Amino acid sequence: MIQTILIYSLVFLSFAIFATIYRLIKGPTAPDRVQALDALGINLLSGVAIFSVLVRSTGFFEVILLIGILSFIGTIAFARYIERGVVIERKQSD
């Protein structure tokens, strides 16, 4: 029973990933693409988590943490680029 639920949720998560990939390619403006990239990272992370429940393994926890950290840093970098026009500032701005 629980196996069927997990497999169905994996299928729906892959649908969600395809939808965000469509927005990532088609998205008219840059903020659309950044949000699609962030949502793609979160969907990928939850897919890995459900897969690790499905195969009853704890070997994927490092993958989950790494995807979370890299998605967080990437989103911050893109947001700074959109907001300020520069990713890493040279001096204290205020």
Add this chain to the structure above:
Amino acid sequence: MKKSNDVIIRSVTKVAVVIILTFAINLFISGHHQPGGGFIGGLAFASALILLFLAFDIETVRNHIPLDFKVVAAVGVLISVLTGVGAMLLDHPFLFQAFGYFKLPIFGKTELATAVLFDIGVALAVIGTSITIIMTIGDDR
């Protein structure tokens, strides 16, 4: 240009950098038998430093971490090569590794391997190279 407001990102960074650095050291230590190792540990460490560079600025981080990362990369490569050559001095093949079991005070019976020294060199080389690349791209001097 309007005044910047970085309170949330700086507050989150001060907590998250500690977590990421701890996770990087955990990845580095567990690399002998489990997923992890010097390369990915160094990359996680470098991502924590990049988060610091993003939240603050280059001058502040360089004042608090006075390291030339090109030197760090060179020292890492030197350590890796020297641990490889050191095995040749003892009549073993290049990059030979040895390990043994020791009784440590807190950890009990622990396996210590010389591959950790090689991994330290790899991690330092990865940290130095990636931070140097990011700084060369991001610094418009």
